[in-house]
Amino acid sequence: MKTYLYFIGKPRDPHANALAAEFVKRSTRYTQYEMREIDPRRFDLFARHPAGRKIFLDPAGRRLDSAEFVRIVEQAETTGQDLVFLVGGHDGLPPEWKPRADLLLSLSPMTFPHELARAMLAEQIYRAFTTLRGHPYPR
DSSP states (O other): OEEEEEEESOOOOHHHHHHHHHHHHHHTTTSEEEEEEEOTTTOOHHHHOSSSEEEEEEEEEEEOOHHHHHHHHHHHHHHTOOEEEEEOBTTBSOTTTGGGOSEEEESOSSOOOHHHHHHHHHHHHHHHHHHHTTOSTTO
């Protein structure tokens, strides 16, 4: 199983970028993990990850608590399915991609800067892996 965290748009906020990068680094103890910017006009996420579980952040998406999110990660680990996360840019997700997601996920009904949403998602991914390993971090 591998984890991918893609985002649309230039990462401009150095503090949010550093926070997201730190949680990605911590997560590499548990999974192969790649985080990078993509341009939807030049990157075919569906061809690159045909069998991966595609989870896209969307304000109208499903709201999960951390325990439910852990179950998603656990299921992917059990089946060996890659997890492919996508954070949209300032215009959100590409409209033609939204219906093709396996799960549209909302972090909150509130609106956050995309870079902060990426850091929050990276933290939840790390939290899920540490929860599954019995690590004290999630307490």
